Amino acid sequence: MRLSKSNIQIIKDKIKQWDPSARIYLFGSRTDDNKRGGDIDLLIETSALVENPALIIARLSAGLMRLLQGRKVDIVLSAPNLMQQSIHQQAKSKGIPL
Numbered sequence: 889m890r891l892s893k894s895n896i897q898i899i900k901d902k903i904k905q906w907d908p909s910a911r912i913y914l915f916g917s918r919t920d921d922n923k924r925g926g927d928i929d930l931l932i933e934t935s936a937l938v939e940n941p942a943l944i945i946a947r948l949s950a951g952l953m954r955l956l957q958g959r960k961v962d963i964v965l966s967a968p969n970l971m972q973q974s975i976h977q978q979a980k981s982k983g984i985p986l
Contacts, residue, residue: 889984890918891928896986898955899930906948907934913983916962927960928952930986931979938967 891899891914903910916929938944945963952961966976 889914890921890923890926895956899928899952900986902952902955903930903932903948906944907932907936909936910934912986913979914986915979915983919982919984927962928956929962929964929979931964931966931976931983933966933980936967937969938965941965941967941970 900912903912911933913931913933914929915931917923917926918928932948945965949961949963953959964975964979966972966980
C-alpha cells in the first residue's frame with residue numbers, strides 16, 4: 889500500500905468526523921507497491937441513510953485534498969439508500985481496509 893501512516897490517519901480522522909462508524913477501503917493503483925503516483929481512491933461504507941451524497945462526497949474529497957497537500961482523492965460512497973454499482977463490489981473485494 890502506497891500511503892504513509894500519517895496520510896492514513898488523516899484520512900481516517902476526516903472521515904470519522906463525518907461518520908464515526910464508517911468503514912474505509914483504499915482501492916485502485918495505491919494498493920500496488922510496484923506502481924507510482926496516482927490519486928487516492930476510497931470506498932466509504934456507512935450504515936446511515938445519506939441525503940445529498942454528491943455534496944458529502946465533494947466536501948470529504950475537498951477536505952482530504954487540502955489535508956493531503958493537493959493529492960487528488962476520489963470517493964465512492966456506499967449507503968443503504970444508495971444504488972450499488974459494480975465499482976462498489978470491486979472496491980470492497982480488492983480494497984484494503986484502513
